Amino acid sequence: MSTTGTSTTLTVPFDDACAFVQTALNGPFRRTLAADFADAPTLGQALERLRDAMRHHAWRAAERRVDLGFVAPYDTQTRREGFHALHDWDGVRGVVNTDMIPVDVLTHLIDERGSQPADATVVAILLDYYFVYLLGLLALRAWDEGDADANLERLDGLLGAVQGEHGSGQRFVDDVETLILLATSHYEPNEAGYDTLLHRSRALTRSHQAKLSRVHAQSMGAHLRFGFEATYGRDTVLMRDDNVTDYPWVCYALAGIMREYLRIRDAGAADAARETIVEAMANALSCDAKAFVGDIPPTSLSTTAAERKVFVDGFQAFRGDLIEEFEPLRPIDRAYSPFSFFFNFAQNVLKGTVIDALLWGKANALSLNDLLTGVPPDDPKGPAKKTLATTLMGYARANPDTISGRLMPVIIYDPQAGRRAFGAMMRQIKS
Numbered sequence: 001m002s003t004t005g006t007s008t009t010l011t012v013p014f015d016d017a018c019a020f021v022q023t024a025l026n027g028p029f030r031r032t033l034a035a036d037f038a039d040a041p042t043l044g045q046a047l048e049r050l051r052d053a054m055r056h057h058a059w060r061a062a063e064r065r066v067d068l069g070f071v072a073p074y075d076t077q078t079r080r081e082g083f084h085a086l087h088d089w090d091g092v093r094g095v096v097n098t099d100m101i102p103v104d105v106l107t108h109l110i111d112e113r114g115s116q117p118a119d120a121t122v123v124a125i126l127l128d129y130y131f132v133y134l135l136g137l138l139a140l141r142a143w144d145e146g147d148a149d150a151n152l153e154r155l156d157g158l159l160g161a162v163q164g165e166h167g168s169g170q171r172f173v174d175d176v177e178t179l180i181l182l183a184t185s186h187y188e189p190n191e192a193g194y195d196t197l198l199h200r201s202r203a204l205t206r207s208h209q210a211k212l213s214r215v216h217a218q219s220m221g222a223h224l225r226f227g228f229e230a231t232y233g234r235d236t237v238l239m240r241d242d243n244v245t246d247y248p249w250v251c252y253a254l255a256g257i258m259r260e261y262l263r264i265r266d267a268g269a270a271d272a273a274r275e276t277i278v279e280a281m282a283n284a285l286s287c288d289a290k291a292f293v294g295d296i297p298p299t300s301l302s303t304t305a306a307e308r309k310v311f312v313d314g315f316q317a318f319r320g321d322l323i324e325e326f327e328p329l330r331p332i333d334r335a336y337s338p339f340s341f342f343f344n345f346a347q348n349v350l351k352g353t354v355i356d357a358l359l360w361g362k363a364n365a366l367s368l369n370d371l372l373t374g375v376p377p378d379d380p381k382g383p384a385k386k387t388l389a390t391t392l393m394g395y396a397r398a399n400p401d402t403i404s405g406r407l408m409p410v411i412i413y414d415p416q417a418g419r420r421a422f423g424a425m426m427r428q429i430k431s
Contacts, residue, residue: 012070044114082193124168136183169363213256217284218372224287255307289428331418340418389413
């Protein structure tokens with residue numbers, strides 16, 4: 001089991017912080033909150049009241065009060081380590097936004113739907129979104145006290161409560177490992193936190209590392225494919241030089257995935273778990289396969305030589321089998337494929353999914369993790385995933401960012417670009 005690896009003393013003990021959140025999540029408290037906030041003439045007025053509670057992290061319903069006073073000191077400590085887990089970066093002004101991400105989304109919704117009648121479902125979705133981000137903040141503090149693995153398992157249970165019977169029905173993420181990804185999926189002016197988190201993650205149990213590896217492989221593949229196409233003008237050298245923090249994480253993810261692949265292979269399994277691992281491996285490689293299987297690794301991988309060796313040794317041993325297993329993953333127009341999905345940051349994908357649900361006033365059953373996989377190929381969720389990915393691209397096109405001097409959407413679903421990236425990856429691993 002992993003230990004803390006830090007000397008941080010939390011002003012509010014980790015167990016107490018989790019207990020405070022659990023108090024808010026258990027039972028009908030959130031439903032009562034949503035109904036109380038929605039008891040307003042307009043949605044805008046209801047959301048203004050909700051926004052005030054979010055900013056103060058204080059909740060009162062039916063003579064019951066829950067104060068989440070741990071948020072500010074936990075956020076301060078996390079910022080010292082380099083992460084703004086709750087807040088997004090404003091690339092235009094070059095500063096961190098004042099409000100946390102769920103509040104930014106809430107304010108956007110006031111602009112879009114504020115004059116409409118109040119809607120308890122909308123309030124409930126935003127309330128759950130807020131708690132998802134609080135759990136992400138807690139996930140980054142899991143190493144500070146006690147056993148990190150046990151702390152993450154406790155947060156997994158709290159995540160289940162957010163998305164359980166007493167919530168809005170909105171699906172956000174599948175596990176605590178994806179919460180860690182979500183909390184760190186921003187531009188950070190100080191990147192030291194990523195190295196610290198990577199060091200800490202290596203001490204987790206196999207199960208947690210396997211899940212962390214899988215979701216980072218899936219997300220980082222899409223993130224760097226976006227960078228290759230949009231930010232770096234298809235210049236691999238420029239991408240490598242500008243992502244000295246991302247490449248070690250991809251290497252860590254590939255090593256973890258290879259360990260899982262070998263474990264599953266030794267067990268003789270040929271099931272959905274193996275298909276998911278193989279797909280995640282290909283997804284990670286699709287951003288720059290030569291960096292991880294080529295003879296000369298980039299300098300950004302100099303600190304991860306041991307993990308690169310784990311991956312390369314396994315890949316070379318079963319190259320033929322893996323190439324054969326990769327081939328059915330090639331994107332086609334009629335089916336959803338994560339290789340056709342490109343984005344700058346994973347948190348923007350979740351944000352877009354939440355905004356879509358809020359605009360329709362209806363919870364979405366698809367999680368961020370659903371959009372990161374196309375396995376199994378006959379998944380009944382496939383058409384809905386393709387529709388949602390295309391919808392998110394539409395929102396991104398309507399609200400483009402300036403990237404390398406050009407206005408560009410930050411989320412793209414493009415099977416043709418997916419086939420191009422997949423084909424390049426296959427050529428590189430065969431050469």
